[in-house]
Amino acid sequence: MSRNLFKPSFGTYPHLLVGRDQLIDEFEDTFDGILDPAGLTILLSGQRGMGKTVLLDSYRRAAEAAGWLVITESSSNGLLERLTRDHLPRLLQKHSDKSPTQIESASGTIGPLGGGASWTERYPAESTLRSQITELTDALRPSGRGLVITIDEVQAADIEELRKLGEIIQYGRREERLLAFAAAGLSTPIEELLDHPGATFLRRAEHHPIGRVSRANVRASLAGTIADSGREIDIQALDVAADAVDGYPFMIQLVGYHSLKAHKTAGPVTIEAVTAGITAARRRLGRHVHTPALRPLSSVDRTYLLAMAPDDGPSRTGKIAERMGVTAQYAGEYRRRLIRDGIIEAAGHGQVRFTIPYTADHLREHAAHNALEGLAEEDS
Numbered sequence: 001m002s003r004n005l006f007k008p009s010f011g012t013y014p015h016l017l018v019g020r021d022q023l024i025d026e027f028e029d030t031f032d033g034i035l036d037p038a039g040l041t042i043l044l045s046g047q048r049g050m051g052k053t054v055l056l057d058s059y060r061r062a063a064e065a066a067g068w069l070v071i072t073e074s075s076s077n078g079l080l081e082r083l084t085r086d087h088l089p090r091l092l093q094k095h096s097d098k099s100p101t102q103i104e105s106a107s108g109t110i111g112p113l114g115g116g117a118s119w120t121e122r123y124p125a126e127s128t129l130r131s132q133i134t135e136l137t138d139a140l141r142p143s144g145r146g147l148v149i150t151i152d153e154v155q156a157a158d159i160e161e162l163r164k165l166g167e168i169i170q171y172g173r174r175e176e177r178l179l180a181f182a183a184a185g186l187s188t189p190i191e192e193l194l195d196h197p198g199a200t201f202l203r204r205a206e207h208h209p210i211g212r213v214s215r216a217n218v219r220a221s222l223a224g225t226i227a228d229s230g231r232e233i234d235i236q237a238l239d240v241a242a243d244a245v246d247g248y249p250f251m252i253q254l255v256g257y258h259s260l261k262a263h264k265t266a267g268p269v270t271i272e273a274v275t276a277g278i279t280a281a282r283r284r285l286g287r288h289v290h291t292p293a294l295r296p297l298s299s300v301d302r303t304y305l306l307a308m309a310p311d312d313g314p315s316r317t318g319k320i321a322e323r324m325g326v327t328a329q330y331a332g333e334y335r336r337r338l339i340r341d342g343i344i345e346a347a348g349h350g351q352v353r354f355t356i357p358y359t360a361d362h363l364r365e366h367a368a369h370n371a372l373e374g375l376a377e378e379d380s
């Protein structure tokens, strides 16, 4: 049996990462001589499945290739505690002459830091964090290396923890320490987070919205991964697959994986196998991407999206307002919010489209499904 090198799961580094060369070059430049300190604080935002976690991983790889130390974390509660009690002591033990206990006691850490601790009780965590980071970056400096902290799912961060971490990063910046910070999260909550007074340092970060990739890149990724899996694909079948992916990174993995799985015979992967693969891929996409992305929206937001759903390509904004039976200004308010939230995007003058492919189909199917459920309830 041949291999299937597609990786249709979140957070998994793809066999072939495509369409991100420029960003990855920037990451490499950041650690290769630090030409531009802007690259030392970055924020990646985008819809589910665009490849934010994977890019955070590219950032880590670029840093490690230059000899920097990297702490990889997610934003679950207790972030600061994990940094001061686990990650930093471990790194200090390895890279600094001073023992971690010396550093900890120097900054006066007391007792365990429970969730209910008051601000004063928690204060030492902050000073410990600062002194540990100072110590570690001082120890690394002579070799020209530094420390990177990456935080995924930053939208879920405790804002107070984020604020404290941000202050320390900013001190580090002022002291010109070799200290980098990279965070990634979902578009909507990131936009909300950026409005929060506790997230000042994130507003100053180099913000990279992560979107779709080009068709040429999609084809290259599909064809290359299939070849490396020891298989071939028909040119027409490749075109059908690339069309179905529609530039959406997660879909490269889904369509590729399910097409190879559906192709049970020897010889190049056929259009039939790809067609079956696309059906399976779209089912997964609905469950793992569309449903969670649409769940938090208000009913008016949904009305706007439903008014876009009848169009196969981009929708004209005037037409949407007309279908909604509202003025263009009113519809414009919702358009702006949905764009800000990354659900839709501008597609040329006066037109918008869904950011994630098949959103319209999903809405249409579910509108029909909901209508049927409504009828069933009326019957019963």
Ligand SMILES: Nc1ncnc2c1ncn2[C@@H]1O[C@H](COP(=O)(O)OP(=O)(O)OP(=O)(O)O)[C@@H](O)[C@H]1O
Residues within 6 Å of the ligand: 007, 008, 009, 010, 011, 012, 013, 014, 015, 016, 017, 018, 019, 020, 046, 047, 048, 049, 050, 051, 052, 053, 054, 055, 185, 186, 213, 221, 249, 250, 251, 252, 253
């Ligand atoms: N540029 C790319 N080329 C090929 N595959 C990619 C690319 N970016 C991401 N993928 C694949 O898409 C899937 C989703 O990537 P990832 O988990 O990084 O998305 P995400 O934006 O972090 O999603 P979420 O918001 O749900 O955490 C993974 O299977 C990954 O391998």
Ligand SMILES: [Mg+2]
Residues within 6 Å of the ligand: 010, 011, 052, 053, 054, 152
């Ligand atoms: Mg992710």
